[in-house]
Amino acid sequence: MNTLLLHCRPGFEGEVCAEIAEHAASLQVAGYAKGKASSACAEFVCTEEGGAQALMRGVRFSQLIFPRQWARGDYVQLPETDRISVLLEHLAAYPVCGSLWLEVLDTNDGKELSNFCKKFEAPLLKALRKAGRLVDDPSKPRLLLTFKSGREVFLGLAEPDNSAFWPMGIPRLKFPRSAPSRSTLKLEEAWHQFIPRDQWDERLAPAMTAVDLGAAPGGWTWQLVNRHMLVTAIDNGPMAESLMESGLVEHLQADGFTFKPRKPVDWMVCDIVEKPARNAALLETWLGEGLCREAVVNLKLPMKQRYAEVKRLLARIEEGFVARGIRVSIACKQLYHDREEVTCHLRRLDKRGN
Ligand SMILES: C[S@@+](CC[C@H](N)C(=O)[O-])C[C@H]1O[C@@H](n2cnc3c(N)ncnc32)[C@H](O)[C@@H]1O
Incomplete structure (x- = not known):
């Protein structure tokens, strides 16, 4: 659980890398930032144990300018069937969580995956509750699953009071019909x-x-x-x-x-x-x-x-x-x-x- 995944607007991965690397340096958290152009995300890979947690504790999410969402965790490869069993295995190393958000990146691939997430959410919720990995307690960490494909997910954690207000940091606001511009x-x-x-x-x-x-x-x-x-x-x-x-x-x-x-x-x-x-x-x-x-x-x-x-x-x-x-x-x-x-x-x- 030593990588920090940060979502952003596509095209701003470099800004996220510069920003998180600066915070890591000032907190003396060792590691390096990377972000593929137009991937809508960047990572800070911590090279010392507990680095990602220390970084999240030392920075208020609201202080960050370019990241829309963040979570610390690891990538997990998923099989084509029975993904839930594999997720439960990995979650044994995670604390019990108080909420679950399924997220995708703000890319065309991400948009296509959101239908899969919608279908996957209910059975996953049920299995997590049954296994005691998820309880109704807003003070506990939030489990954030960022799907990169149906076969790869970032299994992440964030504190609800120190992360995005909305899944993927995207508010669902309705355009008021009587407003004169989309601005x-x-x-x-x-x-x-x-x-x-x-x-x-x-x-x-x-x-x-x-x-x-x-x-x-x-x-x-x-x-x-x-x-x-x-x-x-x-x-x-x-x-x-x-x-x-x-x-x-x-x-x-x-x-x-x-x-x-x-x-x-x-x-x-x-x-x-x-x-x-x-x-x-x-x-x-x-x-x-x-x-x-x-x-x-x-x-x-x-x-x-x-x-x-x-x-x-x-x-x-x-x-x-x-x-x-x-x-x-x-x-x-x-x-x-x-x-x-x-x-x-x-x-x-x-x-x-x-
Ligand atoms: C992006 S638009 C504003 C849109 C507006 N916020 C809305 O929601 O409908 C920018 C506006 O700034 C105005 N503008 C540009 N320079 C200005 C200036 N020096 N003083 C006042 N208005 C200016 C333009 O006429 C234009 O209407």
């Missing part, structure tokens, strides 16, 4: 990712104020209006009529990079496609000057050195806040609905860190 799902996913569900009523509350920079046609504004917030939408382009009819939106044709609200607002969101350094600078200004309390901003990724560049920008933002003597929590994730971009969430904290 709407990016902001909804960001909220699921960054704001605990039991805090939505307080932090995404009716009558809160928000500024949406680069708002047109209004997918993100739709999410804010859906929470009954009062939105100032900044864009030279037109906003969807249906949103304007809500009476909750003021549309200003202005430059998102120079606009400042007359009074501080609760939320600033920004989906302008620009050089990432410009969007990062917006975050520094809005949070640093107290123009908003929380923000969700997209950072478009450069062509090369994508992980290094995101890290550099985040470090610069953080230094700016330290210099101002203010505390801000900073999170960054490549969401499922992100393509060549990552999404940042920032929240201003009080002196006690709340």
Whole structure:
């Protein structure tokens, strides 16, 4: 159980390798990272006993930018029939688990395998329960089976409170038919990712104020209006009529990079496609000057050195806040609905860190 498997968006295996190798080095966990291009996964192979467990204990999954899911374990070759007996044999070396997810990689092969997983899940659940390998206890580790084919599976473990919220890290969000653009799902996913569900009523509350920079046609504004917030939408382009009819939106044709609200607002969101350094600078200004309390901003990724560049920008933002003597929590994730971009969430904290 000494390999760490990490799922990601196809094409970002190199970023995952760079990221996990950096964490392993800082925790002095020996091993090496590898990831085949477009395989939608990477591995960190630990060369000393207990390495994968130490790595998972030392890193919060929510801190990781590019991995969508992770698990420590080993590959198991499966026969064509009676796969369950072979799995049970291997599971003898695993702790009793509290939940089971069957996962595939985000590739065409993975999509084809998901039908097999659906059929396999019920008999496997039954057998695991009968053998006492699976009990209803959410505090126990989650058993994550990532199928690479019908004959090969990664038998993995992860702590439910330190791994993805959804199988494969992919939230199943329904596109709201009245939303004016598919981008709407990016902001909804960001909220699921960054704001605990039991805090939505307080932090995404009716009558809160928000500024949406680069708002047109209004997918993100739709999410804010859906929470009954009062939105100032900044864009030279037109906003969807249906949103304007809500009476909750003021549309200003202005430059998102120079606009400042007359009074501080609760939320600033920004989906302008620009050089990432410009969007990062917006975050520094809005949070640093107290123009908003929380923000969700997209950072478009450069062509090369994508992980290094995101890290550099985040470090610069953080230094700016330290210099101002203010505390801000900073999170960054490549969401499922992100393509060549990552999404940042920032929240201003009080002196006690709340
Ligand atoms: C990706 S789209 C935003 C989509 C929007 N979030 C939605 O969900 O419908 C980017 C928008 O940024 C706007 N934009 C580009 N540069 C801008 C600037 N300097 N100030 C304000 N808006 C800008 C564009 O007009 C475009 O409508």
